[in-house]
Amino acid sequence: MSKPTIFLLGATGYLGSEFLKLLARDYPDYPVIALIRNATAERRARLNEIHPNITVEEGALDDANAIIDQVLKADIVINSASSDHWPSVKATLEGLEKSSATRPGNPPLYIHVSGCGILSDNARGEHNPNLKIWSDIGLDLKDCDPINTHLESDIPIVAAGTRKENPVRTIIIYPGQIYGVGTGVQKTTLWLRFFLDYAKKLGYAGTWGPGRNVQNTIHVLDCADILLFIFKAALEGKAAEGAEGLYFAVTDTTMSYGEWAEKMGDYLYSKGLIKEPGCKPMPPEVVEPLGHYGWSLFGGSLVGKADHLTQMGWKPVYSNKESLLETLPAAIDAGLEDW
Structure with missing residues (x-):
């Protein structure tokens, strides 16, 4: 039986290249097409x-x-x-619809990596004492704030x-909030x-506002493992799909933007790269050009529970070994290579 062909968008990215490494480990004979x-x-x-069986297409x-x-x-x-990037998603969906029409009874599989920005409470950097903790079981995207990313x-x-x-x-x-130093193409x-x-x-x-907004965190190696875990489940017909195929890739650990921004400021200051330690709100001329997009993603609290993955038996490994704050200095050093 021929092996399924995978078309991968984001193969050179932070998460995508980590996932490509796992594909090479577990499915080296699956052909991969990468658009870069x-x-x-x-x-x-x-x-x-x-990956030993990859074809690179420029685009x-x-x-x-x-x-x-x-x-x-x-x-x-x-x-x-x-x-x-809606135009690329639109083109992907158009291609998938055409593909489905040519293979009745055997529809193609589409796994899309989104983000917890759909959950934003739009708190503008403030603490929300009534913050909703979302579950991905029974999640209806139409219940999210329609202005969210x-x-x-x-x-x-x-x-x-x-x-x-x-x-x-579809999945x-x-x-x-993905963290850690990558081992793939993008570090x-x-x-x-x-x-x-912005610090430079x-x-x-x-921070956007006072930085009291919070988000779940997850190590990049755990996130790549989740992508592979769901991929395997889908191959076996054991993954929820369609309206039920929505998965939060998070741990139960949450952190405010102010916490990591303060550590970033202290670390950069200790290296003599910025003028002040700690952190403080950025001025309107910096945050306002991004408008609602910036306030929603960087000023909102986005908290969910990975109930689907828990039920399926997935557990974090790397996130339990080192937190965002513990990996931040090494990640900053990697980022400073392009400073």
């Missing part, structure tokens, strides 16, 4: 080092035709590239997974690089 921009010989060689998330073409060649599509893409994905004509097997994974997470850039410009570590 600026596909230099060096970047191709790096991916070939990770960007805005290349709708390239995405559709590759989706039509695949049995499984996994998107760990960008949870908020990720929903523009996620609601159409669920619709594709629940329709009768040309259906798609959406919602990581919390640092986007939020860390983002806040390091401002001379201090900053």
Whole structure:
């Protein structure tokens, strides 16, 4: 029997390259197609080092035709590239619908990595004494605040997974705040690089508002393991899909933005890289250009429980060994390589 072909978006990313390593370990004979921009010989060689059966196709998330073409060649599509790039998700769904029409009774599988931004309470950096703790069992995306991030893409994905004509097997994974030094292509997470850039410009570590908003945390190696765990369950027909196929990839540990921002500020100050230790709110001229997107993601509390994964028997390993605060200095050092 031929092995299913996987089309992977985000293969060179922080989470995507960690997942690619796990695929190479457990499914080295599964063909993988990776769409990457600026596909230099060096970047191709790096991916070939990770997975022995990978084909690199050059293209960007805005290349709708390239995405559709590759989706039509695949049995499984996994998107760990960008949870908020609607044009690429739209192209993926279009390709999946066409693919489904050519294989009645055997719909393609789509695993999409989103984020817990769907849960934001939009507290503008303040502590919320009535914060809702969401469960992913029985979760209905239409119960989330409609102005929250990720929903523009996620609601159409669920619709594709629940329709009768040309259906798609859809699964959406919602990581919390991913941390830790990566072992794949990208060593640092986007939020860390983002806040390091602001610290460099401002001379201090900053927060959206007072930084009392909280979020679940999860080590990048645990998050990649969750992606593989759900992938395996889907292959075996044991994963919930469609309207029920929504999974929080989180641990029960939560942390406020102010906690890690303060440690970031102290560490950068100790290295003589910024003017002030600790942290403080960033000024309006910095936070307001990002508008609601920034306030919702960086100023809101986003807290859920991974009840689906708990029921399925998954348990964190790396998150229990080292916390976000414990890994932060090493992650900052990795991020400073591009300072």
